Amino acid sequence: MKGRVLDGCALLMTDRDTVVTALEDLEADREIALGEGESVALREPVPFGHKVAVTAIDTDDHVVKYGEVIGEATERIEPGAWVHTHNCESTRGRGDIPKPNGSGVVAEGERR
Amino acid sequence: MAEFTGFRRADGSVGVRNHVAVIPTSVSASALSRRIGADAGERVRATPHQMGADQPTPAREQTERVLAGIGRNPNVGAALLVELGTESIDVEALADRIAESGTPVETLSIREVGGTAAAIEAGRERARSLVAEVADARRETADASELVFGVECGGSDATSGIAANPAVGNACDRLVEAGGTACFSETPEFIGAEHILAERCADRATREWLLERVEMRENMAQLMGVDLRGAQPTPGNQEGGLTTIEEKSLGAISKGGTTPVRGMVEYAERLPTGGGLVLMDTPGYDVESVVGKVAGGAQVIAFTTGRGSTTGNPIAPVIKVTGNPKTWERLSNNMDFDASTVISGESLSDVGERLFDLLLEVASGRLTEAEYRRLEEFAINEIQPEELVGLRGEAR
Numbered sequence: 001m002k003g004r005v006l007d008g009c010a011l012l013m014t015d016r017d018t019v020v021t022a023l024e025d026l027e028a029d030r031e032i033a034l035g036e037g038e039s040v041a042l043r044e045p046v047p048f049g050h051k052v053a054v055t056a057i058d059t060d061d062h063v064v065k066y067g068e069v070i071g072e073a074t075e076r077i078e079p080g081a082w083v084h085t086h087n088c089e090s091t092r093g094r095g096d097i098p099k100p101n102g103s104g105v106v107a108e109g110e111r112r
Numbered sequence: 113m114a115e116f117t118g119f120r121r122a123d124g125s126v127g128v129r130n131h132v133a134v135i136p137t138s139v140s141a142s143a144l145s146r147r148i149g150a151d152a153g154e155r156v157r158a159t160p161h162q163m164g165a166d167q168p169t170p171a172r173e174q175t176e177r178v179l180a181g182i183g184r185n186p187n188v189g190a191a192l193l194v195e196l197g198t199e200s201i202d203v204e205a206l207a208d209r210i211a212e213s214g215t216p217v218e219t220l221s222i223r224e225v226g227g228t229a230a231a232i233e234a235g236r237e238r239a240r241s242l243v244a245e246v247a248d249a250r251r252e253t254a255d256a257s258e259l260v261f262g263v264e265c266g267g268s269d270a271t272s273g274i275a276a277n278p279a280v281g282n283a284c285d286r287l288v289e290a291g292g293t294a295c296f297s298e299t300p301e302f303i304g305a306e307h308i309l310a311e312r313c314a315d316r317a318t319r320e321w322l323l324e325r326v327e328m329r330e331n332m333a334q335l336m337g338v339d340l341r342g343a344q345p346t347p348g349n350q351e352g353g354l355t356t357i358e359e360k361s362l363g364a365i366s367k368g369g370t371t372p373v374r375g376m377v378e379y380a381e382r383l384p385t386g387g388g389l390v391l392m393d394t395p396g397y398d399v400e401s402v403v404g405k406v407a408g409g410a411q412v413i414a415f416t417t418g419r420g421s422t423t424g425n426p427i428a429p430v431i432k433v434t435g436n437p438k439t440w441e442r443l444s445n446n447m448d449f450d451a452s453t454v455i456s457g458e459s460l461s462d463v464g465e466r467l468f469d470l471l472l473e474v475a476s477g478r479l480t481e482a483e484y485r486r487l488e489e490f491a492i493n494e495i496q497p498e499e500l501v502g503l504r505g506e507a508r
């Protein structure tokens with residue numbers, strides 16, 4: 001498997017990542033050792049396959065997995081928080097948001 | 113040297129199955145084709161679909177390309193084309209396109225033979241005579257380089273990007289190393305990962321085409337004034353832990369392996385033999401996407417699923433691969449390969465090697481779970497009105 005398993009229960013794909021993937025259903029308050037004496041405590045339960053923040057992520061900051069941007073934080077995300085659609089969203093394919101250069105945007109009032 | 117046994121066809125290609133395909137030219141002949149397929153015996157496979165009798169020209173041409181490609185797929189030993197007789201698709205021209213590859217083809221017109229009852233009789237008879245024609249074919253040894261391997265994902269969850277897709281990707285790398293072709297598709301699921309694919313393109317033309325198509329798919333959402341988030345990732349993907357299309361795409365592209373992207377083809381366009389890793393520009397709907405690759409000549413499909421898709425294909429065996437241990441347990445009668453061992457510590461290389469061996473076994477005749485259960489989904493992509501506008505260059 002690519003990446004590193006932390007504490008037997010979470011997968012960090014690359015060292016640049018700000019989230020890890022739960023490799024089992026994780027209970028709230030579970031401590032995950034991150035290495036080098038650091039750890040993070042889960043603020044809520046996180047199901048298998050879902051993501052946990054390992055660093056604080058500010059509003060509008062990138063969320064990074066696979067060493068790549070997977071979206072932006074819609075609110076400040078604390079270490080140990082579950083990261084999903086409630087606090088992270090895509091920046092791509094957003095027909096609901098006009099592009100800065102206006103390309104591809106349907107005229108106001110049409111086909112809303 | 114990696115080898116399998118298959119059916120050598122007149123054009124030199126090698127089939128991994130020896131089917132007689134019953135191919136309707138429109139929805140109007142689909143129910144009858146299914147009936148003929150069910151009646152005419154084990155070797156006969158129908159490909160019923162929903163395309164209309166009178167599609168706009170670009171859409172009709174795409175349907176024709178799919179039907180011709182299905183008829184020419186090396187897994188098809190002979191084909192019976194069925195029309196109602198009112199379609200704008202010319203059944204004889206389509207038969208000629210298929211016959212170019214040396215495949216025996218018959219046609220049947222429901223109107224001409226005197227309606228449904230007569231067509232069922234005539235259809236059964238023609239299908240049976242085609243079965244007799246292909247029955248003598250025997251498997252012979254062939255090199256793995258003659259395989260075109262289509263890879264697909266559907267019902268993805270977080271394990272897809274971690275285990276199942278990298279495992280399939282490793283098998284793709286092995287096939288490419290052996291001189292074969294691997295193909296993956298679903299352009300909407302390149303969004304957010306296209307920069308990685310672009311860097312891997314072997315030449316500038318492929319890179320530019322790839323980026324253009326990704327932009328087109330993304331702009332489609334813009335044109336329609338909708339937010340991709342409603343559909344991508346799907347609610348099921350989200351339940352499985354995938355939050356954004358970027359995350360889904362970054363996991364999805366790993367199923368193609370790590371070799372250079374040698375080229376890209378249109379939906380259902382012919383895939384090269386011995387072509388290395390090649391992309392196909394398809395929609396994100398998995399059944400249509402699989403059919404596009406089979407029409408392009410893929411003899412075997414690997415389909416990764418975390419959530420547990422059960423889909424198959426009438427013409428090509430579909431190997432179901434899951435990286436989710438729960439899905440492997442719950443859907444054992446639909447899954448062919450457990451890649452969740454990647455998560456429990458088996459090396460990607462070992463899992464990839466086992467999967468490559470299974471690919472060769474399935475190519476040599478081992479039935480997949482979807483084949484046992486005759487799960488044979490078939491659908492042709494329909495070019496949408498918004499896309500037609502784009503094709504005419506009137507986009508803005």
